[in-house]
Amino acid sequence: MHELSIAMSIIDVAQEEAAQRGVQVTAVHIKVGALSGVVADALRGSFEMACCDTPLAGSKLVIEEVPAMIQCPKCGVPKPVSSIQWFCCAECGSPGHEITQGKELQVTALEVAE
Numbered sequence: 152m153h154e155l156s157i158a159m160s161i162i163d164v165a166q167e168e169a170a171q172r173g174v175q176v177t178a179v180h181i182k183v184g185a186l187s188g189v190v191a192d193a194l195r196g197s198f199e200m201a202c203c204d205t206p207l208a209g210s211k212l213v214i215e216e217v218p219a220m221i222q223c224p225k226c227g228v229p230k231p232v233s234s235i236q237w238f239c240c241a242e243c244g245s246p247g248h249e250i251t252q253g254k255e256l257q258v259t260a261l262e263v264a265e
C-alpha cells in the first residue's frame with residue numbers, strides 16, 4: 152500500500168500546517184507527476200480512508216496530474232514525452248535525458264474554512 156503511506160504523509164503535512172495556523176482544512180491540493188509512480192485514484196481513496204480519524208476528516212484531495220516532459224535537444228524547449236517508458240520527444244522523436252517535470256509529488260496549497 153504505497154499510496155496509503157503517501158496519503159498519510161500528505162495528511163501529516165496538512166495537519167501540522169492547520170494546527171500552526173489554527174484553521175480547519177477543507178481541501179488539500181497536490182501535484183502528482185506522471186513519473187512519480189503514484190496512481191491518482193488509489194491515492195484519493197487512501198486519503199479519504201486515512202483522514203477519517205483526523206481533523207482533516209471530510210476534506211477533499213485535489214490532484215493536479217503533471218505530465219512527463221523532457222528538454223528536447225532538437226526542438227530546444229521542454230516537450231511532452233512519447234511515453235513514460237521511452238523518454239523521447241512526442242513531436243520529433245529525439246531522445247532527451249533531462250526530465251523537466253513529471254517527478255513531482257508535493258502539497259501545493261491548502262484550502263481552509265474561514
Ligand SMILES: [Zn+2]
Nearest residue numbers: 223226240243
Ligand atoms: Zn523534439
